[in-house]
Amino acid sequence: MILSWAMSILRVSTPLIFASLGGLMSERSGVINIALEGLMLIGAFTAAVVALMTHSPYLGLMAAIVAGALGGLFYAFCVLKLKANQIISGTAINLLAMGMIPLILKILYGSTGATPNLEMNERFLSFPLVLLVFICALIFALFKYTHLGLWISFSGEHPDALESAGISSDKIRWFALTCSGILASIGGASVSIYLSSGYSRNMIGGRGFMSLAAMILGRWRPKTTVLACLFFGLCDVIQMRLQSANLSIALPTQLIQIIPYLMTLIVLTGLVGKSIAPKALGK
Amino acid sequence: MKNKFLISVLWSFLFTLSSFAFALQAATNSAAKVPIRVGLILDKGGKDDKSFNSAAYLGATLAEKELGIQLKYIEATDDAAIETMMRSFAQKKYDLVIGIGFAMTDAVKKVSPLFPEVKFALIDAEVPGANVTSLLFEEHQGSYLVGALAAMNSKNKKVGFLGGMDVPLIHRFQMGYEAGAKSIDPKIAVIINYVGVDSSAWNNPAKAKELSLTQYRSGVDVIFGAAGASNNGLFDAVEETKKLAIGVDSNQNWVKPGLVLTSMLKRVDVAVLEVIKETNSGKFKAGTVRFGLKDKGIDYAVDQYNSKFFTAETSKKMEKIKQDIIAGKIKVPDYYKK
Structure with missing residues (x-):
């Protein structure tokens, strides 16, 4: 019983955790990343297509990582090299992903809606959970113990101080955005080749934005961000299970679904505790 | 040298053949009466949902093959776009515009009175109008x-x-x-x-x-x-x-x-095929049609699987x-x- 709840929560939050850690990498380095949704779509799509072609989910995941890195680099090129507005470029990437994917699908499979279905041996049954633990540990360690983590934080708080220490904050941001793209893309891949069997139109369905909200609720710290994702997952699972439970009082399940967003708003407005965004975020 | 010549002969042969084919096609097309133009608007699931929309698409492509109608289909990417799509079909004077799914109801309500010469068909919802047929299932x-x-x-x-x-x-x-x-x-x-x-x-x-x-x-x-x-x-x-x-x-x-x-x-496919057939032969009827067990519009599937x-x-x-x-x-x- 408890195990089945725990597994449900883990599965539902897996894509959120990957993507929100991606968002965290980017925002801690001082760049707003609203493109998470688009990057997740790219990851979901690439993973499904390559897994279909090669019959291996591992190769699908690798391809998603490459595609995510390219996506992250492209975003970095827009906002760091061309100094484009971060919100607008992020939105543009989201729209681009939504528009490009049906086009490529049409060329590949003659349909704009979905890829063919993956067989059971062409998709993951549990590997993403292992990867999840590994990535979480990696990110915790990065920010806790390494110089690189410190530089990323400084790039988001006091880029001038970093520059005066002889380290280019731009280079740090290029790196952080690439990682961000990779993580978001893995999150997307976990939706298409782990939680379901193939890509279907806009299947990310707002998970990218939910990840952003989780990151804000987690106040831009790795541990709390992961907890926030798990909390989002918990709310979703409660909502799913309550639907089919025979309760004596009729409780609208939608009420439970709005709790995460309500909490995010409360944290953002600073009613409870202080919202501590990186100082140089968006600058 | 010889090879080059052979290739050029082959190419010219292919070109002549294909132009013949085109001419032939054009001739058969113009010989028949002008095919009606059908605009099909699919719901969000898209034509490959293997379910509701796939059935609608199947019916329409069947009509395309059997009757030689001109079919154009669009998938509604979001609900707000449906009315615009419907309007654009109507403005281009399509003979029949088919809306698949109850999400199209408001669009049909708004657009159909503005284009009385265009016929509208709506699946899964009822809209009154002299140029609207509502196809419902039990x-x-x-x-x-x-x-x-x-x-x-x-x-x-x-x-x-x-x-x-x-x-x-x-x-x-x-x-x-x-x-x-x-x-x-x-x-x-x-x-x-x-x-x-x-x-x-x-x-x-x-x-x-x-x-x-x-x-x-x-x-x-x-x-x-x-x-x-x-x-x-x-x-x-x-x-x-x-x-x-x-x-x-x-x-x-x-x-x-x-x-x-x-x-x-x-059988959304049957309903779509029927309404296209009727429109094609000038027998479009406004009003509501209900498909049920009796006419096999609703059924359960038994096959080798x-x-x-x-x-x-x-x-x-x-x-x-x-x-x-x-x-x-x-x-x-x-x-x-x-």
Whole structure:
């Protein structure tokens, strides 16, 4: 019983955790990343297509990582090299992903809606959970113990101080955005080749934005961000299970679904505790 | 040298051949009367949902082949775009514009009075108008039948229902299904889940899979999925748990052979083909058409993938229930008339 709840929560939050850690990498380095949704779509799509072609989910995941890195680099090129507005470029990437994917699908499979279905041996049954633990540990360690983590934080708080220490904050941001793209893309891949069997139109369905909200609720710290994702997952699972439970009082399940967003708003407005965004975020 | 010559001869031959082919095609086209132009607007699930929209698309392409009509289809990417799409078809003077799904209702209501010379067909909802035909299905009857079949195949006395978007239409499926299951065993438990409350629920296989897994793990044997493209999540779950699922709208028995008990057929393909045929021969009739068990607009699918579930006894029972519903001996509760 408890195990089945725990597994449900883990599965539902897996894509959120990957993507929100991606968002965290980017925002801690001082760049707003609203493109998470688009990057997740790219990851979901690439993973499904390559897994279909090669019959291996591992190769699908690798391809998603490459595609995510390219996506992250492209975003970095827009906002760091061309100094484009971060919100607008992020939105543009989201729209681009939504528009490009049906086009490529049409060329590949003659349909704009979905890829063919993956067989059971062409998709993951549990590997993403292992990867999840590994990535979480990696990110915790990065920010806790390494110089690189410190530089990323400084790039988001006091880029001038970093520059005066002889380290280019731009280079740090290029790196952080690439990682961000990779993580978001893995999150997307976990939706298409782990939680379901193939890509279907806009299947990310707002998970990218939910990840952003989780990151804000987690106040831009790795541990709390992961907890926030798990909390989002918990709310979703409660909502799913309550639907089919025979309760004596009729409780609208939608009420439970709005709790995460309500909490995010409360944290953002600073009613409870202080919202501590990186100082140089968006600058 | 010789090779080059050969190639050039071959090329010129091919060109002549293809131009002949084109000329021939053009000639046959102009000989027949001008084909009508049909605009088909599919719902969010898209033409490859293997279910509701796939059926509509199948009907329209069949008409294209049989009647030589000109078909253009669009998939509604978001609900706000539907009216614009419909308007643009009408403005280009398409003869017939077909809206697939209740999400098109408002658009038909608004656009149809403005273009009286264009014919409109709407599936799953009713809109009055001299140039509108509303094509409705008696989903509750078919759901009752598959509900009965689900109950016959449930060892744990627990069956499940997975709806897509939480809307009256899907409640109609649910109500019929529950009644059907309870007709076999009044004490049977029916577990009900909906994927979501907005139209993204038709395309969220990840969540549908999670809901199905939860149901199967709680002891449910059979789940009836009425969730558009989200049904793919149900089929993934049934593959992993080796329980049973029931498909919807199109025949989905082939998706997971041996694990899909049956599919409740809603012959949107037949309805679309019929309305195109009628318009093509100038016999378009405004008003409401209802498809049910009697005219096989609603049915359950039996084919080589699920025949093992249909023993002589089961087939006889199912046929009897079907005839009783048609004859009015069994009154299936209808959510629309509640």
